[in-house]
């Protein structure tokens with residue numbers, strides 16, 4: 001999958017009131033800050049020092065240039081001095097890239113012994129930022145406000161998360177999702193309005209008959225199939241029966257054929273996310289297991305049973321977290337451990353969990369699948385290391401999209417689970433299972449999620465702001481009573497909103 005070049009622009013607001021000398025100093029200070037952000041390890045993109053803007057025309061021009069530049073995924077806007085904000089109105093209304101209002105100043109400390117009125121005129125972010133904030137509030141523009149000195153690591157961390165949200169939003173705007181077959185029949189939460197998704201997120205969801213995929217699946221004696229099964233042998237732990245000459249080798253070959261067919265199909269159409277359903281596999285020998293797991297490990301989004309919303313979310317979160325340790329996978333809340341002393345959720349799926357979250361070298365295994373009526377599918381089996389993690393879901397309520405995030409701790413399994421032949425992860429949800437599951441269910445959260453150890457709650461919340469969708473968090477501070485109030489208040493607010501967004 002090709003990685004595109006992405007950058008951020010650092011644009012500084014000022015005005016002509018203070019004279020040329022002051023504007024020269026403003027530009028020098030802005031360049032110093034942009035350089036520091038560009039060099040900061042917390043910010044995963046290049047930061048380009050943009051202009052100091054002082055008139056409505058200059059602001060409209062820079063916003064228009066940002067809109068037209070495919071490499072620019074967002075703007076960092078800083079008011080060095082007072083920048084009378086009516087100047088910003090028409091430019092900001094035309095801007096279709098996300099922006100962060102960075103409320104900082106060049107100096108960290110007040111120079112107690114030398115401060116005079118020249119210094120005060122030059123360094124007035126404290127009120128310049130408020131003037132800018134008024135206009136962005138008045139215009140109801142989606143944005144993130146980040147406050148603090150630009151050298152502070154916690155401030156840079158927050159800018160890093162905003163950058164990941166901007167990367168995710170840019171990826172969302174150009175994403176195409178392929179669906180092999182339709183939804184699992186009768187399932188409600190995996191349905192949704194694909195026109196609304198195109199309008200809200202900008203991603204396209206295209207359906208295909210399974211025969212179009214089957215036509216691209218190579219024969220078993222194709223050299224590419226042999227090369228791929230060799231790669232499996234060198235990448236995964238596997239028993240002799242799965243290797244060439246073994247009585248289960250044909251089952252591994254079947255997944256190699258499916259993987260090659262899927263890769264060709266997805267690359268030909270520039271699809272970066274896809275769905276399958278076990279109810280529509282005509283012409284495929286097995287439910288795609290290993291094939292899906294390996295495609296997810298390469299960055300493709302996946303959703304089972306036709307779940308295109310989760311598939312898109314998995315891909316976008318993979319891109320958002322690509323500079324961070326850990327990984328992201330399609331996931332399903334499967335079953336509970338309800339021991340009150342150690343309450344846990346076991347997450348897994350029929351087969352399709354991404355090895356980007358595997359704790360060690362995965363084992364390739366072949367076992368029967370009790371649903372679907374197909375041959376025994378090959379799949380990777382592994383555990384997940386203990387780590388802070390989260391589950392995110394995106395649902396379509398008919399009138400709007402809602403994202404729900406539950407922070408969890410992935411924990412070591414208390415036992416080996418020798419009879420469970422799928423990749424799995426155990427987690428303890430925050431604040432506790434009783435609260436977390438009740439809130440999730442009151443909110444209508446899906447059984448499918450995007451599980452991640454590499455993307456933060458904060459980055460997802462900023463992403464939801466860019467998409468102008470509802471965002472609900474279940475974390476250590478959540479109580480059922482307060483959460484239910486938030487649901488009711490949000491329902492009221494969205495019904496009052498003219499276009500179903502805030």
Ligand code: MN
Pocket residue numbers: 304305332349448
């Ligand atoms: Mn499922």
